Amino acid sequence: MKKEPSNGSMLADPTLLDKIDKLFACNVGEYIALPQLVVVGDQSSGKSSVLEGLTRLPFPRDSGLCTRFATQIIFRRSRDMSTRQITASIIPASDSDAERATRLKAWRCESIGGLEPDIFSDIMEEVYEMMGVSTTENTSLPTFSKDVFRLEICGPEEDHLSVIDVPGIFKNTTPGITSKADIHVVRDMVETYMRNPRSIMLTVVPANVDIATQEIVEMAREYDPNGERTIGVLTKPDLVDKGAEDRVLDLVAGNKLFIQHGWILVRNLNQQELRDGDTDRDQAEKAFGRTMPWNAIASDKFGIKSLKTRLQEAVTENARRAFPSVRSEISKRLKDSKNALKALGGDRETKEQKASFLLDIIARFQDITAQALSTNYGANDIFDTNIDLRLATVIVTRDTAFANELCKWGHEYEFKGEDDPTHNSSTENAITKPTAEQQTVQTRKIDSMTELDGIVTEQTNEALPSNNDINKWLSKLYRTSRGFEIGTFNGSLLATSMKKQSVKWVNFANGYISDVITIVHRFIVTTLKIAAVDQRVFENMLSIMMDALVDKYHRAMEQVQFLLHVERNGTPKTLNHYFNENLQKCREKRLKSILGDKVFHASGDVPVIRLDDVMAQDHRSNVEYTVQDIHDILQSYYKVARKRFVDNICIQAADYYLVTGPETPMKLFSPSFVNRLSEAELDEIAGEDASVQRRRSNLRKEIRELEEGRKNLF
Incomplete structure (x- = not known):
């Protein structure tokens, strides 16, 4: 019989994780690689069911409303609260203009307790409209958005955890909804999160497929070749063919596709159970885990509770390791941004400013x-x-x-x-x-x-x-x-x-x-x-x-x-006395060269020359x-x-x-x-030309967000 995993809530550092989340809310993640947990997988991997199990929120599946943009889900425990409170907000994309960013930041929706599926769908429809993302077929609006939908879940029983869900990758288009260009848009978005060296990648893969050949697994290997920041999640074990269970068990045991944080198997509700609407997810998962051959899996590698504990463990360890360098990088980036803004000089709109x-x-x-x-x-x-x-x-x-x-x-x-x-x-x-x-x-x-x-x-x-x-x-x-x-x-x-x-x-x-x-x-x-x-x-x-x-x-x-x-x-002219001195030296030098062999030494070794020799030395012609x-x-x-x-x-x-x-x-x-x-x-x-104006505006936005982020660090 499986031993239940211990409560992992004490593994988390609520103060540290809260600071990281506030950095994301300030958009600091656009400039500095922040420690984060990102959920990745394809559109049929069961990502939505895993998130629903983690969040206890009724993520709508039919419309795919939660797959058009990244969603940041933040769990926080607050003993001062008597019931769960859910707050939804939007973090604008980094390239949003000031008016759009202000409008999106102002949007907020709060709910006490849980969210019913129809209420959650209404909220998501409103989010779509705010972000400007299409909700119907054959529309001119974009299918995906770079904005981030933020859900903050606080309550007396919540565990400290933050998760970022990104759209699922796909290879085939849906007529009227997605295009080939959307395939690359989603892949680029997913790779942006996976490329971050401080990202822990929760890689969701169906257990009933050839896992080694899945595209998301290949992407995880590319960005994390040593498997140091990948957590594997296997879904849909109830759909595994008879006789193929050993392949899944070997993977969970760490005998294949080894990753540092290991693989965890979860069993979500199937389509029939979802339609019936009266099946308890956790009870159904426990019952499945007691069946053969799944009862052979260690308790810390099976079930949504074990997954949450593993996530808390990995996220907290990652945040503690990265936090000192994050603080240093924010200060350095802020200094560089201020220097860059200073180098642009003051505003140049009025005549006085230009002068x-x-x-x-x-x-x-x-x-x-x-x-x-x-x-x-x-x-x-x-x-x-x-x-x-x-x-x-x-x-x-x-x-x-x-x-x-x-x-x-x-x-x-x-x-x-x-x-x-x-x-x-x-x-x-x-x-x-x-x-x-x-x-x-x-x-x-x-x-x-x-x-x-x-x-x-x-x-x-x-x-x-x-x-x-x-x-x-x-x-x-x-x-x-x-x-x-x-x-x-x-x-x-x-x-x-x-x-x-x-x-x-x-x-x-x-x-x-x-x-x-x-x-x-x-x-x-x-x-x-x-x-x-x-x-x-x-x-x-x-x-x-x-x-x-x-x-x-x-x-x-x-x-x-x-x-x-x-x-x-x-006319040659000079008052410089060196002219006469030079001329005298020239004449003396010439005379010495002529009379040099006539010189003899008298007593006291004094050089003497006869007057006759001096008088007779110059026999040059007038011309010479x-x-x-x-x-x-x-x-x-x-x-x-x-x-x-x-x-x-x-x-x-x-x-x-x-x-x-x-x-x-x-x-x-x-x-x-x-x-x-x-x-x-x-x-x-x-x-100023348009490019300088944009540069100035972007630098001011960056400085404002980095300063707000640095303030949250202390």
Whole structure:
């Protein structure tokens, strides 16, 4: 004789389960996987009878009213109540609009005691109407709904348990009622619940079929391959063919299709007993369990009471295990949602709101710009993830490269006796000398941007300075341009030779300023995208500002052309005392090279040279003497002019017009820009499109529901 299973009500944690149910009621399950018990099976599996046995509610079978949407059934024990109370409500689908969600949440139906079949059918008809689901054939309304019907059953004798029933899967359509599309709708709905890693799946299968091949069993294996969260329920044992009982007994005993929570056999009322209406379900089940061969099944694996105990056990264990991580996930999701809403900025409906939104973007843009120019990179993590935003550092690096390149490669001819700066190991940022195969130097170091085409110059390759005898070139230049001067040369000769010697400055300077423009523009684009967040707003702001930006870039380019003209076409002139010092050093160096072998040492190891040797050392012709003088003056002036030119290009053209001056491109993004915008321009730039409005509405709904859910946790 079977031993009756002990009462499992004490296994349940009412406080914990109540919190989980409240999370479902707040729609938190849409954002966080919540622990739950979901009843799955096909339309002929006996799901409705199992639920009726668990709930003691007369689920209508003929109309199939309980199979068109998910139903959450919540049992709660309350010793303060004298009789059972049933409350029905609707949890709107997550994609419901605000008006529909409010209307569905407001619907409520309460009943004291049990629900008669006709009353329950009336309630379900009303639920259908509220959800907008069809109740008749050949209607335009959908057959299934993603809303959840919620039944809360409280009473002094109820056990603590929550169950979610989902529509039964099916393969064949019913003309006028279901379609092939409905087959996929129901399957997707069922899989959504089964896919949840915190779902316990109550899998209902008729015992009189080949269980191993049932579709719902295959689905359970797919989502729970180890059988850790599946409870098997076998129905209709009274319909099992004679001789096939051993197959069912093996399954219940755990010898086949093993699952952690095992299989339980239940015997519901058959069609004749339902029609008679006077058969006690539990008594009929007990009587059946005493018959052969079913009396061999252990008591904890047979009957609706054993099933309820097993469910309480599994659900409570699952909830306790998952609850700490659920709480953590809700807090994290809430934080992420708030950050996402904050990133969208304030509402953008009125003119004032749109202006305020743009002003916030401008403020963020200017904050990043100020940090980038002051090298305060630790103030913002974006400088770690995007090195190009380290504007001051990138500009200074390019400045140094420009100065070094012009020093090493900017002249047409090598000067006589010029030291090679690439061999000076103490020079910071020394330039790597090109290899023998590398006979040219690129004037641009930064890849250009498509939107700057036609504004900046293209990449050019400059040949290395010529090693041909510079004196031959100067001699030819002197012979073809001298006048009536005696013992000297025409002043215009210095200007002519300087223009030729600095011919490469043009491409080096244009390449440098083009790189700085590209660096600045890339910084503006990246920073504006970060500040704006909204891709549409970013594109609109950049588009409306592009003409003004281009004008700024042209002004920098024009300043370079001006400085090139002054240095290469103007009259050579300098007040820098280093010109005379350089010239004196050149002449001293030349004299030392001539008299070096005439030097001897007197007493005290003092170097001495005879006056006669000094007087007799220079036997050059007037032309040679003049050419050497031109060389030394050109070399001395070129050094001074080059350093001046580099400083002027970096300070006046780049820094003043593009980086730190009073009217740089970055300063176009200012409050005055926003204040000048018309209402139409404000709407064009900052007006929210439909997708952003939906995103904002959805985030607010999510935050509201998550906050309500978190409140219920404590």
